[in-house]
Amino acid sequence: MNKYAWRTDNWWVSPFNSREEYRNSWKLPKSIKIHDATLRDGEQTPGVVLKKEEKVRIAEKLSEAGIHRIEAGMPAVSEEDRKAIAEIIKLNLPSTIFGFVRAKEEDIIMAKECGVDGVIIEVPIGKPKLDYQFNWSVDRVVESSVFAIKKAKELGLYTVYFPYDTTRADEDDITKLLSQIKENSLPDSVGVVDTMGCALPGATQYLIKLIKSIMNIPLEIHTHNDFGLALANSITAVMSGAEVVHGCVNGIGERTGNCSTEEVAVALQILMGIDIGVDISKLQELSDLVRETTGFEIVKNKPIVGQEIFTRESGIGADALFKMPLSMFALNPEFLNKKAKLVLGKKSGMMSINVKLQEYKIELDEEQKKKLLLDVKQKGVEKKGNLTEDEFLTLVKKYKQ
Numbered sequence: 584m585n586k587y588a589w590r591t592d593n594w595w596v597s598p599f600n601s602r603e604e605y606r607n608s609w610k611l612p613k614s615i616k617i618h619d620a621t622l623r624d625g626e627q628t629p630g631v632v633l634k635k636e637e638k639v640r641i642a643e644k645l646s647e648a649g650i651h652r653i654e655a656g657m658p659a660v661s662e663e664d665r666k667a668i669a670e671i672i673k674l675n676l677p678s679t680i681f682g683f684v685r686a687k688e689e690d691i692i693m694a695k696e697c698g699v700d701g702v703i704i705e706v707p708i709g710k711p712k713l714d715y716q717f718n719w720s721v722d723r724v725v726e727s728s729v730f731a732i733k734k735a736k737e738l739g740l741y742t743v744y745f746p747y748d749t750t751r752a753d754e755d756d757i758t759k760l761l762s763q764i765k766e767n768s769l770p771d772s773v774g775v776v777d778t779m780g781c782a783l784p785g786a787t788q789y790l791i792k793l794i795k796s797i798m799n800i801p802l803e804i805h806t807h808n809d810f811g812l813a814l815a816n817s818i819t820a821v822m823s824g825a826e827v828v829h830g831c832v833n834g835i836g837e838r839t840g841n842c843s844t845e846e847v848a849v850a851l852q853i854l855m856g857i858d859i860g861v862d863i864s865k866l867q868e869l870s871d872l873v874r875e876t877t878g879f880e881i882v883k884n885k886p887i888v889g890q891e892i893f894t895r896e897s898g899i900g901a902d903a904l905f906k907m908p909l910s911m912f913a914l915n916p917e918f919l920n921k922k923a924k925l926v927l928g929k930k931s932g933m934m935s936i937n938v939k940l941q942e943y944k945i946e947l948d949e950e951q952k953k954k955l956l957l958d959v960k961q962k963g964v965e966k967k968g969n970l971t972e973d974e975f976l977t978l979v980k981k982y983k984q
Contacts, residue, residue, distance in 0.1 A: 587856035616651035686731035701741030709748020780809030803827035813842035898932015928963030
């Protein structure tokens with residue numbers, strides 16, 4: 584394993600990430616790829632609809648950012664989706680293009696006709712799905728799966744077998760299903776799917792180990808964020824040997840969303856020291872495009888791409904915000920094409936006032952500064968928020984004649 588740099592000019596993270604006894608416990612694969620599902624799973628966010636030209640534009644930006652694989656859509660959904668997939672194929676992007684299909688011959692043929700490089704074949708395996716949604720036996724899942732995988736392979740498609748709700752399946756069912764798949768129709772890779780976002784990282788680790796013991800082929804991790812563990816589970820899966828991580832830009836998706844593509848890309852490089860070839864400088868632009876085209880707003884403090892992640896109000900360390908950003912943040916704002924920002928309000932201190940006055944090249948004596956600070960705090964309380972620059976300068980005028 585390459586030497587890991589927990590501190591550079593661009594980041595300063597925990598040195599405990601670099602402990603050899605910890606890192607030596609990882610079972611990293613030879614290579615790791617990111618599979619982005621924004622155009623399919625992301626569009627399943629209620630109220631989100633992407634037009635053909637919007638999907639094409641997002642696919643271009645994903646590829647520009649170095650995302651290895653793009654799930655361009657589900658051909659069976661509509662003619663519009665099929666046209667979008669075909670248009671994306673025509674771009675000849677460096678990214679590998681996938682279609683999402685059910686274990687049905689017509690779905691797989693449609694995907695092939697669109698020109699995709701590979702397919703994600705979904706089948707249910709979670710106990711709640713089998714018993715209450717589909718009323719399927721495991722034998723039926725095996726039969727459908729074997730047929731679909733064989734068909735996809737016959738058509739020359741890279742085949743990802745995607746038994747969804749994996750984390751709520753019975754272990755015996757998983758073992759039986761995958762053993763039969765291995766014997767009768769081996770896919771190119773298998774997805775470990777935390778459809779309901781309900782697995783602990785330790786459970787994910789256990790599942791990866793279990794499935795690797797049954798069939799030693801590449802594994803892909805697909806997580807949702809119902810308990811806020813999508814990123815943690817994805818990272819744990821990589822540490823346990825998963826070769827591909829699924830995600831959606833801005834973490835969009837059904838319910839609480841999917842693992843965030845930009846978060847996992849940065850975490851792999853910065854926290855784990857794995858350069859997977861993603862251009863981190865392109866992630867903000869990608870995020871903005873997805874936000875604009877979907878109309879799905881993200882919270883201001885969203886990791887990596889939120890508007891306010893480098894904004895600080897507290898007076899303590901206000902000067903260090905600009906002199907030594909890494910004393911206040913784990914990532915240098917410039918690394919993410921952002922800037923540190925000092926705002927004024929109830930939590931401001933004298934250092935905040937000094938920094939702001941220096942910014943505007945305004946000189947006040949110490950007594951005036953103390954009074955100005957009290958005014959700033961009071962204004963912040965009155966408006967239950969931060970002061971605008973104009974509001975601050977208006978207060979300054981009381982003391983600067």
